[in-house]
Structures are given as structure tokens and as C-alpha cells.
Amino acid sequence: MSDISPLRNAVRNGSGLKQLGGTWGEVLAEFLGTFVLICFGDGVVAMAVAGLPGSGRAATPTTIFMAAGDWLLITWGWALAVTMAIYVAGGVSGAHINPAVTVAFAIRRKFAWSKVGPYIVAQILGAFAGAAMVYLLYHDAIDAYNKAVGTGRTDPKGLATYSIFATFPAPYFNGNPVGPLVDQIVGTAFLLMFVVAIIDMRNTAVQSNLGPFMIGLAVAAIGMSIGANAGYAINPARDFGPRLFAWLAGWGQTAMPGTVEGAFSWYFWVPIVGPLIGGAIGVLIYDWFIGDVIHARARLQEPPPPGRAGDETSPTEGSKRTAETSKRTAET
Numbered sequence: 001m002s003d004i005s006p007l008r009n010a011v012r013n014g015s016g017l018k019q020l021g022g023t024w025g026e027v028l029a030e031f032l033g034t035f036v037l038i039c040f041g042d043g044v045v046a047m048a049v050a051g052l053p054g055s056g057r058a059a060t061p062t063t064i065f066m067a068a069g070d071w072l073l074i075t076w077g078w079a080l081a082v083t084m085a086i087y088v089a090g091g092v093s094g095a096h097i098n099p100a101v102t103v104a105f106a107i108r109r110k111f112a113w114s115k116v117g118p119y120i121v122a123q124i125l126g127a128f129a130g131a132a133m134v135y136l137l138y139h140d141a142i143d144a145y146n147k148a149v150g151t152g153r154t155d156p157k158g159l160a161t162y163s164i165f166a167t168f169p170a171p172y173f174n175g176n177p178v179g180p181l182v183d184q185i186v187g188t189a190f191l192l193m194f195v196v197a198i199i200d201m202r203n204t205a206v207q208s209n210l211g212p213f214m215i216g217l218a219v220a221a222i223g224m225s226i227g228a229n230a231g232y233a234i235n236p237a238r239d240f241g242p243r244l245f246a247w248l249a250g251w252g253q254t255a256m257p258g259t260v261e262g263a264f265s266w267y268f269w270v271p272i273v274g275p276l277i278g279g280a281i282g283v284l285i286y287d288w289f290i291g292d293v294i295h296a297r298a299r300l301q302e303p304p305p306p307g308r309a310g311d312e313t314s315p316t317e318g319s320k321r322t323a324e325t326s327k328r329t330a331e332t
Contacts, residue, residue, distance in 0.1 A: 079217060188282060
């Protein structure tokens with residue numbers, strides 16, 4: 001039996017799979033990276049909501065979010081999920097794993113617009129598959145929690161287990177989408193600002209391949225600071241892929257279109273539109289306030305081109321001016 005895998009053998013022998021070295025390879029990396037992101041991101045929420053209470057490791061089978069420790073568990077879990085996802089996919093696709101990053105990079109980082117659609121589709125599919133994996137691992141715990149609470153998935157109390165997969169606004173917004181939309185714009189703007197700062201080699205960029213870890217810390221900072229407002233999706237694929245899975249898995253209108261009677265309605269678009277707007281704003285702000293300043297400083301430090309010293313004129317320009325003077329003299 002050959003030690004060469006069928007995939008590698010097909011690539012070596014000239015099949016159509018050679019295109020995996022191009023855009024399709026990047027798309028596969030985006031799928032896998034986003035899959036990892038959701039497996040561990042949604043996975044840590046499942047641990048806090050259903051796993052720990054149902055396994056007897058909490059005060060009661062229904063004890064969740066009783067202290068800041070639960071939120072810290074989730075924020076650090078998402079931070080590590082982002083870190084590992086970038087390490088998995090970064091060498092092939094750049095590990096956008098977020099449509100907001102993909103669109104922002106297309107706007108300001110010369111990322112090809114022709115790749116934007118395939119990247120986003122791969123990210124959503126990867127997020128959907130990641131949610132399915134979390135459900136496979138935790139469906140028994142989810143059912144045990146709902147039974148202990150005495151609720152079904154489509155009931156208002158089913159929102160607790162739905163939160164494993166996708167986001168929803170805090171009650172103090174009273175169902176008004178404006179506050180959560182602003183929250184998503186601001187949170188994603190900070191995310192993109194941090195990402196481009198961390199990877200900008202002209203700035204104080206991190207070394208020794210620590211970029212993914214620092215981006216994970218950026219996500220933790222956002223979650224700890226403003227995450228409770230609307231669940232800090234800051235990623236359309238991270239929310240929509242698992243939301244779609246939750247809808248198929250029985251959470252009904254809570255997932256799609258994102259409605260809980262008396263609480264909020266048609267919420268699904270907020271974690272999509274907000275991050276796309278915020279990502280573009282974040283990269284623009286960084287470029288205006290930092291990137292352009294760094295570029296200007298670099299230009300000032302460049303040596304003058306040959307033939308110039310201060311305001312002196314180059315030989316070529318001097319010759320042109322002499323010819324123009326001679327022509328005007330002849331005409332007069």
C-alpha cells in the first residue's frame with residue numbers, strides 16, 4: 001500500500017485537484033478554520049450553559065451565568081478558539097474566518113474581490129458544520145438542561161440553550177435593534193483595527209508567529225468589555241451559520257428570523273449588517289490615524305533621488321528649463 005494519500009497522489013499526477021493550490025485551496029482552509037472556530041467557540045458556551053450544570057459540576061442542574069466566572073470562561077474560550085483557528089488556516093488563506101475581515105481587506109488591503117464570495121460561502125459552511133459538531137457532542141446535555149428547566153426549544157426559556165449557537169440582544173434594549181446594531185458596528189470596528197495593527201509590519205507588529213495569539217487576546221478584550229450587550233458576534237458567519245443550524249435543529253423562530261415574543265424580533269440581520277459596516281470602518285480608521293502617518297514618516301526618511309539636494313534641480317529638469325528659456329528668447 002502506498003504511503004501517499006489519495007489526495008496528494010491526485011495532485012502530483014495532474015488531476016483537476018491541482019487547483020487546490022489556488023483559490024479552492026484557500027476556500028478549503030477558510031472552511032476548516034471557521035469550523036475550528038465554531039467547534040471551540042460554541043463549544044465553550046455549550047460547556048457553560050449545559051455541560052457543567054448537567055454534569056453535576058455546578059450548584060444545580062440549571063445554574064448558569066451566576067457570576068463573572070461564567071462569562072470569563074466564555075470570553076477566554078472564544079479567544080483560544082480564534083487563536084487556534086488562525087494557526088490552522090493562516091498559512092494558506094490568511095485565516096480571515098470572518099466575512100467582515102474579508103470585505104474590509106478587499107476594501108483597503110487589495111484582497112481580490114473575486115475571492116470575497118467564495119471565502120464568505122466557505123466561512124458560513126464551516127460555521128454551520130462547526131455548530132453541527134457542537135450539537136453532536138452536547139445534544140444530550142442540551143436536552144437534560146431543557147428538561148430540568150421544564151422548557152422546550154421553541155419556548156422563551158429555550159433561549160438559554162439556543163445561546164450556545166448564536167447571539168441575541170440583552171433585555172435592556174427592549175427589543176430595539178438600534179443599540180445592538182451600534183454595538184456590533186463598534187465591536188467589529190475595534191476587531192479590525194486591532195487585526196490590522198497586529199499584522200502591520202511597519203508598526204509594532206508581533207514577532208515569532210504570535211499574531212494569532214494576539215488576535216485571540218483582542219477578541220477576549222472585546223468580549224470582556226462589551227460582549228454582554230449582544231453576545232459579541234462581530235462575525236456574520238459565526239452567527240448566521242450556527243443560527244441556520246439551530247433553526248433546523250428545532251429552535252424555530254428563535255433562531256430564524258430571530259424572534260422571541262415580547263423580547264425581540266427579526267434580529268438575524270443585526271449580526272450580519274453590523275459587523276460588515278464595522279469592519280470597513282475599523283480598517284479605515286486605522287489607516288487614517290496610524291497607517292497613513294507611518295507611510296508619511298517613511299517617505300520623509302527616504303533619501304532624495306539622484307541629482308537632487310534640497311531644492312536643487314536635477315540635470316534633466318535643468319536642461320528642460322534651459323531649452324524653454326532659449327525658445328522664449330528666440331520668439332521675442
